[in-house]
Amino acid sequence: MTEHFGTGSMLLKMGIFDDPTCRACNEDVESMEHLLRECDGLAKKRLELLGVAYPQPEDYCASNLKASIKLLEWIFEAI
Ligand SMILES: [Zn+2]
Helix, strand or coil: CHHHCCCHHHHHHCCCCCCCECCCCCCCECCHHHHHHHCHHHHHHHHHHHCCCCCCHHHHHHCCHHHHHHHHHHHHHHC
């Protein structure tokens, strides 16, 4: 699943993007894990959609799939 999304670190590896810094918070490397669990810039949106600002992997399993997809869509449209 992660291979299909263009996170900063992946685009860097592919040579498309030369800065892996997260575009939402400018503080960390933009990996899928960072975007889904750690990013401060997206905490509010995660809270809104998933009910948890800093979710653990099990929170994604427990929450409904629609909310997770919505979050991913929002992330990749917004940044
Ligand atoms: Zn971030």
